[in-house]
Amino acid sequence: MIKKTLATFIFSAALSFSSLSFAGNLEHNMETLAKNFKAFNKAENQKDALKALDNMKAAALDAKKIKLKTKDPKAPTSDALYDQLTAQIDSTRALVQAGKLDQAKVEGKKIAAVKERGHAVYNHH
Numbered sequence: 001m002i003k004k005t006l007a008t009f010i011f012s013a014a015l016s017f018s019s020l021s022f023a024g025n026l027e028h029n030m031e032t033l034a035k036n037f038k039a040f041n042k043a044e045n046q047k048d049a050l051k052a053l054d055n056m057k058a059a060a061l062d063a064k065k066i067k068l069k070t071k072d073p074k075a076p077t078s079d080a081l082y083d084q085l086t087a088q089i090d091s092t093r094a095l096v097q098a099g100k101l102d103q104a105k106v107e108g109k110k111i112a113a114v115k116e117r118g119h120a121v122y123n124h125h
Helices: 002-042 046-063 078-097 101-107 109-122
Strands: none
């Protein structure tokens, strides 16, 4: 009986910790996206812009590992939004690599639009 109770307690604690860990990772990734979006917009050269975009993409790909749920059946899935986000980052990155930093910053506003759309659907605070 004690072993069963202890096993149940350990399993419950592990599950709770796992959920908190996912939430912490998601929050960290969202902070990384926001911080690097600001850095991208302040970048004055190709190197800094590419670094910020690469950090944003890494955070988006890591965040995608966590499947988010919403009560709105018409809302895009979190995977679809992360795919849009990474595609937009890649599109913006291509402009930076082509030496079109000013145009990339204009295009980069679409990154913010995808982020805002995701927050509107999945941010339940």
